[in-house]
Amino acid sequence: METKTSKATFLLRAGNLKEALSIFRTFRIGFTKEERRTLQIACESLSGNSLFYQRLGIDTNKEIEKSKSILVSKYL
Numbered sequence: 001m002e003t004k005t006s007k008a009t010f011l012l013r014a015g016n017l018k019e020a021l022s023i024f025r026t027f028r029i030g031f032t033k034e035e036r037r038t039l040q041i042a043c044e045s046l047s048g049n050s051l052f053y054q055r056l057g058i059d060t061n062k063e064i065e066k067s068k069s070i071l072v073s074k075y076l
Helices: 004-013 017-024 033-055 060-075
Strands: none
Touching (some): 004 017, 017 060
């Protein structure tokens, strides 16, 4: 049986960050509040809402890179 974690790590290893983030951002355990927020912003930015966060003064490219490092450190 495939779990959400195994599916998300498979997608991450395959280079499909957008799909992996859409799964990882739903996780409640294993991430701090700040890490969950970073994953959410990165996922929404990759889904086409980056302009919204840029208008709020958030560097979306930085958030995407932070989300990659969070996921790599915890799951790869």
